[in-house]
Amino acid sequence: MKPMTLGLRAACAALLAASAFAGLPALAQPAKPTVVIVATGGTIAGAGASALNSATYQAAKVPVDKLIAGVPELASVANVRGEQAFQIASESFTNDKLVALGKRVSALLKDSEVNGVVVTHGTDTLEETAYFLNLVIKSDKPIVVVGSMRPGSAMSADGMLNLYNAVVVAASPSAKGKGVLVTMADDILSGRDAAKRVNIKTSAFGSQWGPLGMVVEGKTFWFRSLAKRHTVNSEFDIDTIDALPDVSIVYGSGSMNMALYDAAATPGVKAIINAGTGNGSVPNYAVDKLKSIRDKGVLVIRSSRVADGIVLRNAEQPDDKYDWVVAHDLNPQKAKILAAVALTKPQTTAELQRIFWEY
CATH class of the missing domain: 3.40.50.40 (Rossmann fold)
Known part of the structure; x- marks a missing residue:
């Protein structure tokens, strides 16, 4: 009887190992985080008459369920569900709406099964809403405010990627404790100092102090932290505010x-x-x-x-x-x-x- 060759021995060992583990259950995959998208309208929910209408369109037309369905890649990042808080152009935001939005975001973040919240918003007053939430929400869970400069019907529409990046950030443990964030044009900006600085380009948002980080191909990269007080370290609490x-x-x-x-x-x-x-x-x-x-x-x-x-x-x-x-x-x-x-x-x-x- 000829001795077993090394190659055959290796093959037999592999078969034995496979048979030993065949009856064991598959290793459980880590649960995906849960992110709630709270929609308020704006250009990211807008539609124009043609693909050429990137600056002339009607805002606040697309409901949140269609926004989510339009970015199927979100399912690989998180368990995503949506709520329609408002369906307005952001120049029509009022103090009452700010307070109502703040209370809803606060309530969502108190749910132990919710890991982060994304707020879709028109860009005209996005910076005010982001700063307001940064001041009054008592949670270290990620809150990301996102919009777009072009409606989804336009050529080179930016809303799809902006929304995807927002969910990536909201689902990321690395975003915890960094205050309210804004994701626009791949940048991760602080809601405290982000500002709309151009009214017609997709690179509209910036900060004189620079971004906190950026999102590249579904990964977050961070470069600085916010020095000012915010969220859990704020002396203000939306649960005690009923009017501004x-x-x-x-x-x-x-x-x-x-x-x-x-x-x-x-x-x-x-x-x-x-x-x-x-x-x-x-x-x-x-x-x-x-x-x-x-x-x-x-x-x-x-x-x-x-x-x-x-x-x-x-x-x-x-x-x-x-x-x-x-x-x-x-x-x-x-x-x-x-x-x-x-x-x-x-x-x-x-x-x-x-x-x-x-x-």
């Missing part, structure tokens, strides 16, 4: 009409954001008007119409003397959101300034 106070913005320019300030300071308004030129500048002929408004109990907050930079306290104007607040690096619309959230509680000027430094 009125805050007005007055846009600065040369040769301003003082009637703008009077119209902005109508009864019930708690604060005015002065979107000044340069360093949040106030023209010499407007100083007495703003001092008078402050004397009547309305808070004055100096922001800037300039996209980048910071507003320096006691520069250009003696803020300490006039009892004014500066918005730091927040643009006027984000300053409005922070002021409204902060003023859901009584605040001294010093406390409000501390909030603008910290958030």
